[in-house]
Amino acid sequence: MQGSTRDRKPNTCDYAMIRFSQVTVNYGYVPGALKDINLQLHKGDFTLLLGPTGSGKSTLLRLIYMDILPSAGLVTVDRWNSARISPRQINLLRRNIGVVFQDFRLIENMTVFDNVALPLVIEGYRRKYIRQVTQALLDEVNMLAAADQPASTLSLGEKQRVAIARAMAKDPLIVIADEPTGNLDREASQNVLNLLERFNRHGTSILMATHDYELIKETPYRRIYMENGEIRQPDSSINVGKERIIMMNRDV
Amino acid sequence: MKLRFVLRQTLNNLWRERTPATASVLTIGIALVILISLFEVSISLYRNLNDLKQNMVIEVYLEASRTENDAAGISAQLSDYGTIERIRVISKEAAAEIFEKEFGENIYDILKENPLPVMIEVRLQSEYNHPDYLALFKKQVEALPGVDEVHYRHVLVEKLESLTQAVLISGLAVLIVLVFAMNLLIRNTIKLSVYARRDQIAIMKILGAGNLFIRLPYILEGAFEGLFGGMMAAAGLILAHKFIADSFEAIRFSLSVYKMLWIVTISVGILIGFFVSAAAVGHFVQKIYAKK
Structure with a gap:
């Protein structure tokens, strides 16, 4: 079951797996963390979410796994939508989404194996199946040799590879990566990107937020630019720290 | 798992x-x-x-001059109270036997006579075995002609x-x-x-x-x-x-x-x-x- 979907062919189709319709998010008395966002993400896409710190990238990602709900508008993820979702359904939704964070969010006192196996344990799979899938994933991210080590003993690059393996454990609809290379050096960052690209080639949708423009400048993927809680039109320019990036001419 | x-x-x-x-x-x-x-x-x-309450025995001692016939009369009066479960008259002779059983000596050997009075042993119905009623009962019974004293183990209770x-x-x-x-x-x-x-x-x-x-x-x-x-x-x-x-x-x-x-x-x-x-x-x- 897991094996068959893991080996699926790359496919980009018209079906909008994630849809944002006029989404606005206000945090307490601070309005406009996101302003009137309209966006569609398709199955099999590799999408880059770009923009400076505080531009609303993380807020947009949190809406997808319903860590927050929109103040106005509607977020639809596969068969779930933000207007009519119960806490129990949020749990189910999250089991279908893999999330990778800048700070890895591994359980440090658990072994590498247990960290990767956790989503499968939560789902209640059998032990034999969990062992099989976890070992295959650790092999894929080149971390099998460290399976029995506590996560706390790993290097930052290794931690992120383990976090990606954990995100992939349930063969998710999409992997959301929020600045996954933010704490990593150039080589480790490239490894993480390569890993995400490899999973995307096998059919997993990826949405990666980053402001590491050097890393992604040669990639052919769709780019979404954010600034001040809004999605900028293509062809406009955006100020990112010292860099001035000229937007690539791609549809939002 | x-x-x-x-x-x-x-x-x-x-x-x-x-x-x-x-x-x-x-x-x-x-x-x-x-x-x-x-x-x-x-x-x-x-x-x-x-x-203790269930087995509480009230001992009604008659005056020394009273006989078993008097005891029967007093028993009849007590029965009319409607609170009594059982009444037993203990004659002077029966009292002497109890004395011998409890103390191991014959009262006639000690005193040459039997000074023990006729006694009526009363058990109240269990719901009346509380201190207030017992005190009232004692007072009423002691007022009856021929009754010398009424005893019960109220202090212990x-x-x-x-x-x-x-x-x-x-x-x-x-x-x-x-x-x-x-x-x-x-x-x-x-x-x-x-x-x-x-x-x-x-x-x-x-x-x-x-x-x-x-x-x-x-x-x-x-x-x-x-x-x-x-x-x-x-x-x-x-x-x-x-x-x-x-x-x-x-x-x-x-x-x-x-x-x-x-x-x-x-x-x-x-x-x-x-x-x-x-x-x-x-x-x-x-x-x-x-x-x-």
């Missing part, structure tokens, strides 16, 4: 928070010893008190009654303090466990873990503390019972008493730990979500 994971988390939590957990276990143990002892002592006191009450009240007071302390200590252990693992809880939420899966290790942690406290209390109580049985020949406990002690003490311990921690973990996990 899920259960194995939850159990492993539980044992990890217990080991990690072993000092506060030990304090909880000790408090649960002491509270249970007091609770069960109080229960046993109260039951035993109430049983004795009841026996009253003392036993006040002792039972004192034991219950002081025991309950100690118990309330201990239950309060127990609640505080278990909550504190759970709080420490939850806060130490707040990142883990947040990660598990993002991975789609349900509330029960997240909370169960902490609830079981409390139940385990209750189990260990219960085992400690049961062991202490059984040793105390054996000591009492060895020290006083008249007191014997059957095997079923020991079995019940194990079962009841441990079950009560587990239930206390389970429910206190279940209430606490909900509270603290919600606090973590709110802070996020």
